Amino acid sequence: MDQKGRTNDRFSCQTMQDLITFLIKPLLENPDLLVVESAPAGMKIKIAKADMGRVIGKHGVIISALRNLVRTYSMVTRQPFVNLVLEEVDSP
Numbered sequence: 397m398d399q400k401g402r403t404n405d406r407f408s409c410q411t412m413q414d415l416i417t418f419l420i421k422p423l424l425e426n427p428d429l430l431v432v433e434s435a436p437a438g439m440k441i442k443i444a445k446a447d448m449g450r451v452i453g454k455h456g457v458i459i460s461a462l463r464n465l466v467r468t469y470s471m472v473t474r475q476p477f478v479n480l481v482l483e484e485v486d487s488p
Contacts, residue, residue, distance in 0.1 A: 412439060412478060415469055419462055423450050429485050438479030439466075445484045452482070 409415040413432045416439060421427045424447045431442040443451060452459050463480055470477045 409469075412466065412469065412475065416441060416462075416466065416480075419465060420451060423447070423458070425450070431485060435481070438481055440481050440483055442483045442485040448482065448484065 409418060413434065416432050417430065420432075420441065420443070421430055424430060424443060426444045426447060429442075429444045429447075431440075433440045433442070441451070450458075451462075453461075459480070459482070466480060467477055469475075
């Protein structure tokens with residue numbers, strides 16, 4: 397709730413996984429195959445092979461922007477920075 401008594405119901409991310417899911421899901425053709433896992437090396441993002449190019453973007457522009465947003469979220473919430481790792485999920 398802000399000073400004027402309004403709430404922002406559209407976006408509330410309690411964890412890094414929520415933020416990554418919120419940012420990546422609209423980009424995917426198969427959003428139900430998205431899996432975000434916490435790993436010692438960072439966050440593993442598993443997506444369908446067909447969606448890999450959509451998340452990376454031309455010349456890596458989209459994945460770079462995602463990494464910048466995750467880095468900013470880490471700084472704002474005073475959490476350690478995490479590395480994003482993209483992997484293909486085994487599609488049925």
